[in-house]
Amino acid sequence: MGGWYLIPPLVLFVPVNLLDWQALSRRWRMVAYNWTCFAFFVLSAAGLSGLTVTVLKHVFGRSRPVLDMGLFSFRPFEFDPYFASFPSGHATNMGMLAAVVILLSPAWGKYVVLPITVWVAATRIAVGAHYPSDTIAGFGLGMACTVVTALVFARLGFIFGQTAAGLPIRKKTFRLSAAWRKPAGSTPTPVLAAANP
Secondary structure, eight states, X not given: OOSGGGHHHHXXXXXXXXXXXXXXXXXXHHHHHHHHHHHHHHHHHHHHHHHHHHHHHHHHOBOOGGGOOOTTOBOTTOOOGGGXXXXXXXXXXXXXXXXXXXHHOHHHIIIXXXXXXXXXXXXXXHTTSSOHHHHHHHHHHHHHHHHHHHHHHHHHTSSEEEOTTSOEEEOTTOOSOSOOOOOTTOOOOOOOOOOOO
16 A cells, blocks of 8 residues: 555655745744644644554454455454455545545535545445445544544644534634735734834
8 A cells, every 4th residue: 555645745744844934924934834734734644544554454354355255254463465455545545635624624625525535435345455344444544543633733732723522623823825815804004114313
């Protein structure tokens, strides 16, 4: 399966932190800070879900459908790719991606990204690499690991706050662009001209 899903957040994380933050304006410093938090959040969610699914695959050791050994064929700690079906790693990645987008942009996540990621995860069944239960468990695992990561970030005050029920919710101050609008009714701060001596 590989760690390809760790590359995009690293590509974001490293360049942002090579910037001279002292030379940035307050607004751009906030953007750089938010990009750092975003990259670290995705990296953490991907890392946690990837590590968890890898451990579980070896603990369960479920045979893949291509072996035709049956739904209940398990060889725990076999450390063989043919006995690493449950849960699906690809579906875990898709669940993680869906949860990241749903948490940060609910409308896009629910109506655009969720159907696409569910479809991609389901292709693992179509190609005979996984049983349906592998895919469902993997997708749920990826989402759960991402929510746990978001809860930790909320506790630390990064990206998320918490609802009354304790669920993570994106802070209004979390923006990845410097070109945001000022709140309605706000007036520009007057700039005082320096007095000539």
